[in-house]
Amino acid sequence: MDDLAGRRILVTGSSRGIGRATAALVHARGARVVVHARAxxxxxxxxxxxxxxxxxLVTGELDGIAGAAAVWDGAVAAFGGIEVLVNNAGAWIPSExxxxxxxxxxxxxxxxxxxxxxxELCRRAILxxxxxxxxxxxxxxxRSAHRGDDAGHLAYGAAKGGLLALTKGIARGYGRDGVLAYAVAPGWVATDLAAGAVEPAVLDGLPLGEVTPAADVAEVIAFLATGRARHATGATxxxxxxxxxx
Incomplete structure (x- = not known):
């Protein structure tokens, strides 16, 4: 399958986990991929x-506006432009x-x-x-964007909720410019960062009896990157x- 043939895609935080699985999958389907990591x-x-x-490869910290702008400029320079932005980089940072x-x-x-x-990456992409x-x-x-996170990670849930509102606003505000915006909201995903974080009691309670493979999330992202679901823009x-x- 080469439904992404030639498409220029930036995947932030793509050295591991969901980002790595996504970068590998879209490359396998023909895309040119800008891999991003801190170093x-x-x-x-x-x-x-x-x-x-x-x-x-583009490297740099994504800790605010300046870092994001530098990453975008580096990604654009790599292939002369970006057609798909996958904002994957993130972390579950406590806020006690x-x-x-x-x-x-x-x-x-x-x-x-x-x-x-x-x-900021979205802003640069829109422009x-x-x-x-x-x-x-x-x-x-x-999923924390919908239900909130635990008591020790209130800021994480709030930030991800803001990201959903941002996605919806972009879809509504720039659809006539050809900008499509989607959000993907995973739950527990089998990544290095989540290793050991899922307690046996939680695992036993999962309907499928297993943590979501990163490859499943990557499949959804890769499909959205094709642009074949135009009228799903704004959806999570x-x-x-x-x-x-x-």
Whole structure:
């Protein structure tokens, strides 16, 4: 299947987990992929070796506006433009209510990485997409955006909820410019970051009896990247194995 043949795609946070699975899948379907990570590593080296001349690397922190702008500029320079932005980079950063310094630091870190940086990447994408006749944005949210997160991660849920509102606003505001925007909201996903975080009691309670494979999330993202679901723009697709339904 080569339904993404030649399409230029930026996947942030693509050295591991969902991002890596997505980058590998869209490359396998013909895309040219800009891999993003904070820094080069054996993880990025292996992807680039696999991707050959249809792969490129951009590095940098996504902790706010300046970092996001630099990443976008680097990605555009790699292939002369980007047609699909996958805002995958993020982290489940605690924000404990009982510790004032940790609370403040948690909010600043969560908003910077999980909302402000993706928003700036979206802004830069919109500006370019309007000039080139359209493009696609896929924002990785979380089931926490719908239900809220636990007491120790209030800021994470709030940031991901903001990302959903941003996605809807982009779809409504820039559809006539050819900009399509979607959100994907996973639950527990089998990644390095989640390893050991899922307690046996939680696992036993999952309807499918297993944590969602990163490949399942990547399949949804890759489909949205084709542009074949234009009238689903503004929608959020849940990938939770029915652990959270609405």
């Amino acid at each position: 080069a590593s054996p993880h990025t080296d292996s992807l680039l070796a696999e991707f050959g001349d249809r792969g490129a 209510v009982d510790r004032e310094e940790a609370w403040q630091a948690g909010w600043e870190a969560n908003l910077g990485l999980n909302l402000t940086a993706p928003a 370019d997409y309007r000039e080139q006749g359209g493009g696609i944005i896929v924002n990785l949210a979380s 697709i849940d990938v939770t194995g029915a652990d959270y339904v609405r």
